[in-house]
Amino acid sequence: MFQQSTFDFLEETVVLPKKAGLRLARAGTFTDNMSLPIHRWFRYSAGFSAEWVKRTILEQNLEPDDYVFDPFTGSGTTLLAAQSVGVNSAGTEYHPFICRIAKAKLSWNIPTERLFSDAEELLEKAKSILKAAPASESELIIKCYNPVALARLEALRDAYLDTYGATKNSNELLWLAITAILRECSGAGTAQWQYILPNKTKARVIDPFTAFMARIKLFCEDIQNTKRQRSIADTRLEFCDARDLNSLSSIKGRVKLVLTSPPYPNNYDYADATRLEMTFWGEIKGWGDLQKSVRHRLIRSCSQHSAAEKLVLGDLLADPAVRAIRHELTAVCTDLQDIRETKGGKKTYHTMVAAYFVDLAKTWQALLPLCTNDAAVCFVIGDSAPYGIHVPAERWLGELAVDAGFSSWTFEKIRDRNIKWKNRKHRVPLKEGYLWVKR
Ligand SMILES: C[S@@+](CC[C@H](N)C(=O)[O-])C[C@H]1O[C@@H](n2cnc3c(N)ncnc32)[C@H](O)[C@@H]1O
Numbered sequence: 001m002f003q004q005s006t007f008d009f010l011e012e013t014v015v016l017p018k019k020a021g022l023r024l025a026r027a028g029t030f031t032d033n034m035s036l037p038i039h040r041w042f043r044y045s046a047g048f049s050a051e052w053v054k055r056t057i058l059e060q061n062l063e064p065d066d067y068v069f070d071p072f073t074g075s076g077t078t079l080l081a082a083q084s085v086g087v088n089s090a091g092t093e094y095h096p097f098i099c100r101i102a103k104a105k106l107s108w109n110i111p112t113e114r115l116f117s118d119a120e121e122l123l124e125k126a127k128s129i130l131k132a133a134p135a136s137e138s139e140l141i142i143k144c145y146n147p148v149a150l151a152r153l154e155a156l157r158d159a160y161l162d163t164y165g166a167t168k169n170s171n172e173l174l175w176l177a178i179t180a181i182l183r184e185c186s187g188a189g190t191a192q193w194q195y196i197l198p199n200k201t202k203a204r205v206i207d208p209f210t211a212f213m214a215r216i217k218l219f220c221e222d223i224q225n226t227k228r229q230r231s232i233a234d235t236r237l238e239f240c241d242a243r244d245l246n247s248l249s250s251i252k253g254r255v256k257l258v259l260t261s262p263p264y265p266n267n268y269d270y271a272d273a274t275r276l277e278m279t280f281w282g283e284i285k286g287w288g289d290l291q292k293s294v295r296h297r298l299i300r301s302c303s304q305h306s307a308a309e310k311l312v313l314g315d316l317l318a319d320p321a322v323r324a325i326r327h328e329l330t331a332v333c334t335d336l337q338d339i340r341e342t343k344g345g346k347k348t349y350h351t352m353v354a355a356y357f358v359d360l361a362k363t364w365q366a367l368l369p370l371c372t373n374d375a376a377v378c379f380v381i382g383d384s385a386p387y388g389i390h391v392p393a394e395r396w397l398g399e400l401a402v403d404a405g406f407s408s409w410t411f412e413k414i415r416d417r418n419i420k421w422k423n424r425k426h427r428v429p430l431k432e433g434y435l436w437v438k439r
Pocket residue numbers: 044046047048049071072073074075076077078092093094095098240241242243260261262263270297298299
C-alpha cells in the first residue's frame with residue numbers, strides 16, 4: 001500500500017524573495033548542503049542550511065567550554081557545522097534510522113585508504129554473490145527498481161551484512177554509501193520532500209555498482225579535504241527523545257546556543273520519509289510497521305501518529321504543559337474537530353495539533369536546564385493550516401518557551417509559503433522563519 005495522505009499539507013509553492021533574499025530564503029532548506037563536504041553524503045530534505053548554522057554560531061562569540069545543542073539533529077547539520085568552526089556540540093535524534101545516518105556522517109574521521117579498500121572488497125563480494133533475479137517481495141521495492149538494479153543492490157546489502165553483520169558501528173560509512181545510493185539507483189520518481197512515487201519515472205538512473213564506488217570516492221575526497229581544515233571539538237549525538245534530556249547531564253548548564261529545526265505541525269511524516277531505505281534493509285516490512293518501529297518515538301506532528309495513538313482531545317488540552325496557550329489551542333482544536341466531521345478523510349488534525357504543542361512544551365522544559373543563563377535558542381519553524389484553520393506555531397512556541405522559564409521571544413520571517421490545498425477550498429498564507437528565544 002502506498003500512502004499519499006501526508007501530502008495534504010505539503011502541496012505548496014514556496015515564494016522566494018528576489019535575488020538578494022534568495023540565500024536567506026534558503027536558510028531553512030538543505031539545498032545548499034548538497035555542495036558541502038560530508039553534509040552532502042545523504043540528502044535529507046528535512047534538513048537546513050549548514051552555512052547559515054555556521055554563520056549563526058560564529059556570531060554568538062562562544063567560549064571554549066560552551067556547547068551548541070540541537071535537540072532535533074536530523075542528518076547532523078548543526079553538529080557538523082559546529083565541528084567545522086571548532087565549537088563543541090551535542091545533539092539528540094529519536095528516529096533510529098536518521099540517527100544512524102547522522103552518526104555515520106559524524107564518524108567521517110577515518111583513514112581513507114582503508115575505507116576505499118574495504119569498499120572494493122565489498123564490491124567484489126557483491127559481484128560474487130550476485131543472483132540472476134532479485135529476492136525482494138516488497139511491493140514498494142519491486143516498483144522502485146528494475147530487476148537488474150535491484151539484484152545488484154541486494155548483492156551489495158547482503159555482502160555488507162555477511163561481512164559486518166547487523167552490528168552497528170561495524171563499518172558505518174559502507175552502510176551509509178549503500179543507503180545513500182538507493183534513490184539515485186531507483187527509476188521511480190520522488191515527490192516534494194523525500195517521498196517515493198513508484199508510479200512516476202525518472203530519466204536518469206545510475207547503476208548500483210557504479211553509484212556505490214562513486215559514493216565511496218566522494219566520501220574519501222571529502223574526508224581528505226576536511227582533515228586538512230578541521231580543528232578538534234567535542235561532538236556528541238545521542239539516540240534520545242528531545243522531550244526528556246536527563247541523560248545529557250554532562251552538558252547541563254553549558255549550552256550557550258540551541259540551533260534546531262523541530263518538526264512543524266504540518267503533517268509531515270518523518271517515519272514514512274525513510275520507508276524505502278528501512279524496507280530495503282529489512283528493518284520494516286512496509287508502511288504498517290512504521291508506527292511501532294519509528295513513529296511512536298517522535299514528536300506528534302502528523303495525523304497518522306495521532307490517529308494511531310487514539311488520542312483524546314480533552315486529555316491533551318488539560319496537560320499542564322500547554323496552559324499558556326490553552327485558550328487559543330482549545331479554540332483551534334475544537335474547530336478542527338468540528339470540520340473533521342464534514343470531511344471524508346476524517347483526519348485527526350485536532351489531536352495532532354494539540355499533541356504537537358504538548359510535545360514541544362515538554363521540549364522547552366527539557367531544554368531549560370541545559371542552557372547557560374545567557375543562552376540563545378533559535379528554532380527554524382513554520383506555521384500551518386490543517387483543514388484551512390491557521391495554527392500560529394511560532395507565536396505559540398514562543399509563549400510556551402516563556403511559560404517554561406525562558407525570558408522572551410522574537411520571530412524573524414525568512415520566507416512566505418503559499419499553500420495550494422488539495423481540495424482548493426482554503427488558501428491561508430503561511431510563513432517560515434527563525435523563532436529566537438532568550439534564556
Ligand atoms: C526538521 S528535522 C531536522 C533536520 C536537521 N536540522 C538537519 O539538517 O538534518 C526534525 C528532526 O526531528 C526528529 N525528531 C522528531 N521527534 C523527535 C524527538 N522526540 N526527539 C528527537 N528528535 C526527534 C525527526 O526525526 C527529524 O529528523
